[in-house]
Amino acid sequence: xxxxxxVSVVGALVSFPLxxxxxxxxxxxxxxxxxxxxxxxxxxxxxxxxxxxVTPLIFIVLSAAVxxxxxxxxxWLGGVALLPLSVYGLVRGPVFxxxxxxxxxxxxxxxxxxxxxxxxxxx
Numbered sequence: 001x002x003x004x005x006x007v008s009v010v011g012a013l014v015s016f017p018l019x020x021x022x023x024x025x026x027x028x029x030x031x032x033x034x035x036x037x038x039x040x041x042x043x044x045x046x047x048x049x050x051x052x053x054v055t056p057l058i059f060i061v062l063s064a065a066v067x068x069x070x071x072x073x074x075x076w077l078g079g080v081a082l083l084p085l086s087v088y089g090l091v092r093g094p095v096f097x098x099x100x101x102x103x104x105x106x107x108x109x110x111x112x113x114x115x116x117x118x119x120x121x122x123x
Contacts (some may be wrong), residue, residue: 007077011066016088075115076116082107
């Protein structure tokens, strides 16, 4: 019981630095210093890269990590660990809220898959 709580809290706390590091990575990859394109094109590319690649990967990897550590019947904690990050995203606007709902569903699906995979590998 205590292990599940600790892992969920640590997963929630780790989600924020991972998100900000992912944003920084998207900035590094998305904005080229030698390009002649307008700056708004670079900003749009960074936003698309962050929204479509970095954030889903964070949700998948972190929920899978939490689900692999907690008890098999507590797989849903993998998705719950990312809900604080989703609350942060609620201030971003209606389009981002739809994306966050998709990310949370993706996190729960990833946690469920890992819990089932964990049980089949241990059997």
